[in-house]
Amino acid sequence: MGRGDGSGRIVSPPGADDTDTGILHVDMDAFYAAVEVLDDPSLRGLPLIIGAPDGRSVVSSASYEARRFGVRAAMPVGQALRLCPHAKIVPPNFPRYQEISANVMEIFESITPLVEPLSIDEAFLDVRGVRRLWGSPGEIAQLIRRRVQSEVGITCSVGVASTKHVAKMASTLSKPDGLLIIPGAATQRFLDTRPVRAMWGVGPKAAEALESRGIRTIADVRLTAPDVLERAVGAASAVRLQALARGEDAREVETTRVEKSIGHEETFDHDVDDREFLRSELLRLADRVATRLRRAGWEAGAVAIKVRFADFTTVTRSQTLSEPTSVGQRMGEHAQGLLEHVHRRDPVRLIGVRAERLRESGGVSALWDDDAEWRRIEGALDDARARFGARMITRARHVGTGEGRGAPQHPRAHGLD
Missing domain, CATH: 1.10.150.20 (5' to 3' exonuclease, C-terminal subdomain)
Structure with a gap:
């Protein structure tokens, strides 16, 4: 199969058979790096590492030139620089990536209403119903590639198949800047x-x-x-x-997706072994997660934590709640309880809180609301943050901890998954 560095790439010849297809998987090529090159053409052809410049951060993305040295996403930047010492580090610009992603998704939606974004840089499209407008699935894939290149300025790879699973496999094989079509009759031969x-x-x-x-x-x-x-x-x-x-995949392209989780995590400037500080951080992160839950109109049915130690070993713990909640205090208390079940006491590099099993707020309520008082307090805090800014309102226990005791200098907020 194709590798993350583009070697082993397989593409279809012009006019390839696209009989019995109709599902496209479109994936931007090294998206973050491509946007940086779009904004600064002098970066073209260079090995790029997208990440914070400190060696303790992780690689968000890398150009294909850097990937050929073994650089991969989620790798520590320090390790990436040892593999590719001449790489150029570019700090990520997430608002810009979101902007370019929106432009790409607009192109998709101008072709078919059946678009399922998987992430900021990839999506499934069902084009079976728009053949009279735009041509066969293979022709539509070529049209998308041309439009993304000419209207946005970056490249994408497209897999065309009869199912989502095969389409996604095909797009991976065709990267970068390729098109691979798997006609229905060739599905089993391709898979085997x-x-x-x-x-x-x-x-x-x-x-x-x-x-x-x-x-x-x-x-x-x-x-x-x-x-x-x-x-x-x-x-x-x-x-x-x-x-x-066997080539069987009944999953349809879903135009509306229910968020599976909302989370925040922090990577510390210095490894932390202060257990009370970690407990405080969990409560602070739970507050941030809960704020986003309330803003989106969701409640969590479960809470999870992630703890990454200095040696990069990562453990997770989760707990189902007796009643769904969007109250940060209760989520924080559960997160702190989960930390007690992590028996390692060596220094911690990263810690995170995640709300899982989301459902819309206002479902079936318990007869007695143990969170009523905290719900009232946190609702008042939401109003205050809306008036004075999110950074101006916090718990008293967090005042003065933002820039010390191993507090993170580069907080990383992980969005809706």
Whole structure:
């Protein structure tokens, strides 16, 4: 399969057969780096690392020139610079990326109303109903690539297939700046030769579990006895993977998506071993998450924390709530309780809080509201922040902690997933 650095790229020839297709997966090429080059053409051709300039931050993205040295997203910047010492570090500009993303999505929506954004830089499109307007799926894919290049100034790669799973695999193989079409009749032949790691949703751990049992290709997944597959990845995943290995994927392009989680996390300038400070940080992060929940009209049915230690080992803990909530105090208390179940006491590099199992506010209420007083207080705080600014209103316990005791200099807010 194609790699993150663009090697192993496979593309379709002009006029390739697109019979029995209609699902497109469009993915921008090294999106953050491409936007930086768009705004500063002198960066073109250079190995770029998008990230904070301090060595403790992580790589948000990298140009293909840097990827060829082994630089990858989520890698510590210090490690990336050891792999590619001559790389240029460019601080991320997320508002600009959002702006360019909106321009790209407008192009998609001008072609078909059936657009499902997966992230800031990729989306599924169902073009089966707009053939009379724009041509065959392969022709529409070419049109999209031309328009993104001419109207926005960056490149994208497109996979065209009969299902979402195969379309996404195809776009990955065609990167960068490519188009790969898998006609319906060729789906099984295309899948069978691909490695299990190419399957959408198969992460490193699942891949290792499969490969340790000699299940190395998608054909192996398809032909393996169900009970063997179940022992490797569990019953539910085994059923799903074998269906995908047969080319079966009934998922439609969803034009409206329910947010799965909202979270915030912080990377500290210095590793922190002060447990009380970590507890305070969890409460502060829970307040920020809760504010966003209330603003979006959601409640959380579960709370999760993430703790990354100085050696980059990361652990997560989660807990289902007895009643959904958007109250920061209650979420913070649960997050602090989860921290007590993390028994390692060595220094912490990053900590985060995430609201999960979201539902719309105003659902079935409990007979007795234990959060009524905190709900009133936090509602008043929302009003105050709206008047005076979010940074002006905080808990008294957080005053004076923003620039010391290992507090983060470069906070990272993770958005709706």
